[in-house]
Amino acid sequence: MEKMRRADRQIVDFNEILEVLxxxxxxxxxxxxxxxxxxxxxxxxxxxxxxxxxxxxxxxKEGKKHNIIAQNPKVCFSGVSYYEVxxxxxxxxxxxxxxxxxxxxxxxxxxxxxxxxGLDLSLKQYGLERKIEYAPQALxxxxxxxxxxxxxxxxxxxxxx
Numbered sequence: 768m769e770k771m772r773r774a775d776r777q778i779v780d781f782n783e784i785l786e787v788l789x790x791x792x793x794x795x796x797x798x799x800x801x802x803x804x805x806x807x808x809x810x811x812x813x814x815x816x817x818x819x820x821x822x823x824x825x826x827x828k829e830g831k832k833h834n835i836i837a838q839n840p841k842v843c844f845s846g847v848s849y850y851e852v853x854x855x856x857x858x859x860x861x862x863x864x865x866x867x868x869x870x871x872x873x874x875x876x877x878x879x880x881x882x883x884x885g886l887d888l889s890l891k892q893y894g895l896e897r898k899i900e901y902a903p904q905a906l907x908x909x910x911x912x913x914x915x916x917x918x919x920x921x922x923x924x925x926x927x928x
Contacts (some may be wrong), residue, residue, distance in 0.1 A: 771922065777923025778865075785820075787921050788813055790848035792893075796827040797843040800835040803898045806874050807832060811846075812888025820916040822871070823885030835845065842873045842914060855927050862924065869919035885911040 771777045784925065791811075798805045812823045820846065826832075836842075840862055849865040878884045883901060886909070 771920065773922070774926050776922050778867075778923055784867055784919055785813075785815070786889055787848045787867050787923075788846060790865075791846035791867070794824075794846040796832075798835045799839055799841070805835055807833065809894070810889055810890045812885060812890070813834065813847060814884075820919060822911045822914040822916065823876070824873075824914070825886060825889055825909050826912075827833045828908065833910070836873055836912070840872050840874060841870070842872075843868070843870050844914065845869075848904075849922075863921040863927065865921065865925070867919055867921045868911055869916050871916040871918075872912040873912050873914045876893065876913050879906065881913070882906060882909075884909045885913060894926045904921050 778787065780817060793808045794811045796807055796809050809824050809826070814823075824847045826923050845866065845868045847864060847866045849863065850867075853863055876885055883906070885897065886901065903906055
């Protein structure tokens with residue numbers, strides 16, 4: 768991993784990175800098609816399994832992102848859990864924030880139990896923790912993708928001065 772320019776702002780504690788993810792509403796997923804970037808905001812859920820972080824995404828079964836992923840499954844993602852622009856003095860401003868950026872490999876979830884788990888984790892991210900009984904046609908209509916995170920870091924600035 769390349770050294771962060773502002774190492775004093777880097778979040779290195781994995782649990783603090785997870786806290787940022789807990790409070791993140793949307794992740795931005797970056798893909799690359801023929802050396803051209805493609806970026807989109809997505810709902811997500813996550814879990815840590817045997818020390819490995821996995822992000823789950825869901826959406827339509829076909830489209831541009833799936834065409835790109837079929838050619839290049841390497842992804843980058845970012846999320847922000849806190850963002851505020853504040854004045855620190857006469858005509859001096861700063862941004863207070865907590866964010867993460869990560870890299871990984873994305874793949875389609877084909878196993879039905881893992882697909883349901885990914886959907887449940889996505890709902891949990893937005894506050895719904897009760898068990899959902901998904902209709903078979905609803906499960907058939909949605910594609911669930913999973914990112915195996917290979918590298919992740921966080922960054923924060925919470926000081927006004």
